[in-house]
Amino acid sequence: MAQAAAPGRITGKTRIMFILGDPVAHIVGTALFNEHFREIGLDAAASPIHIAAADLALFLDALPKMRNVAGTGVTIPHKIAVVPHLDRLTPRARRIGAVNFVRCEANGTLVGDNLDGIGFVAGLARNGIAVAGKRVLQAGAGGVGRAIAFAVAEAGAAHQVIANRTPDKARALAEEVGMAFPACRCAPGPARSKGFDIVVNATSLGMHAGDRLPIDTTGLAPPCTVAEVVMTPEIIPLLAEGRSRKCTIIGGKEMLLEQLQLAVEFLFVKRTIGAAEPS
Numbered sequence: 078m079a080q081a082a083a084p085g086r087i088t089g090k091t092r093i094m095f096i097l098g099d100p101v102a103h104i105v106g107t108a109l110f111n112e113h114f115r116e117i118g119l120d121a122a123a124s125p126i127h128i129a130a131a132d133l134a135l136f137l138d139a140l141p142k143m144r145n146v147a148g149t150g151v152t153i154p155h156k157i158a159v160v161p162h163l164d165r166l167t168p169r170a171r172r173i174g175a176v177n178f179v180r181c182e183a184n185g186t187l188v189g190d191n192l193d194g195i196g197f198v199a200g201l202a203r204n205g206i207a208v209a210g211k212r213v214l215q216a217g218a219g220g221v222g223r224a225i226a227f228a229v230a231e232a233g234a235a236h237q238v239i240a241n242r243t244p245d246k247a248r249a250l251a252e253e254v255g256m257a258f259p260a261c262r263c264a265p266g267p268a269r270s271k272g273f274d275i276v277v278n279a280t281s282l283g284m285h286a287g288d289r290l291p292i293d294t295t296g297l298a299p300p301c302t303v304a305e306v307v308m309t310p311e312i313i314p315l316l317a318e319g320r321s322r323k324c325t326i327i328g329g330k331e332m333l334l335e336q337l338q339l340a341v342e343f344l345f346v347k348r349t350i351g352a353a354e355p356s
Contacts, residue, residue: 156220194228209233271296283313
């Protein structure tokens with residue numbers, strides 16, 4: 078890896094990564110990446126890039142032509158929509174059906190991976206929360222929800238309930254997870270928190286003032302853990318509810334912190350866990 082230039086100095090040798098979203102005002106991950114680049118001595122810089130859905134194909138077509146760009150992170154609402162535009166997917170991304178990092182190869186091809194799920198489980202572990210043998214309720218079956226559902230099952234959860242505003246999406250995801258990891262009893266169900274060890278919000282609810290709670294919190298009680306994927310604001314209403322009920326709370330930032338070095342290895346070192354496959 079190229080050594081970093083002086084702190085804060087971006088030159089023609091600096092490798093660039095984006096975080097792709099719509100909107101981007103809430104994105105704080107680029108600051109974490111830039112801090113991480115400085116810590117490890119990598120001459121790289123991260124920036125949010127605001128691309129609307131209608132312009133996604135145009136952006137992804139242009140991305141490999143930007144010769145100093147290593148790739149891009151992908152956030153709401155593009156994690157599933159980017160998949161048809163990529164040349165290759167890692168086996169993990171193919172199974173999940175969503176991508177949160179895209180790497181530019183020297184030959185102009187784009188490779189997608191998904192680090193959300195393994196980052197989420199690692200973030201729980203770093204805070205002393207084990208998934209193995211636990212009962213997990215998850216709200217959300219979109220891009221990040223799919224990644225977390227597979228990762229939680231792979232980590233040994235005994236029982237997983239997936240709730241979604243579109244019941245068919247929850248049912249389809251539960252079936253896919255159950256087929257991939259039959260030891261985890263996975264089913265669709267209501268977003269009622271009573272009786273679960275870990276409650277996860279994998280939706281964007283809580284990002285905006287006035288959002289409804291994604292989960293019925295009346296059943297929350299210790300030793301339940303309430304975990305979140307939203308990073309801004311840091312304490313969304315769901316986490317505030319969990320804290321008021323004496324539950325352990327895990328903010329959305331924890332999931333990204335565990336992905337920083339994994340993303341560096343994927344984008345800059347070009348190291349991938351498992352071979353990439355044609356998309």
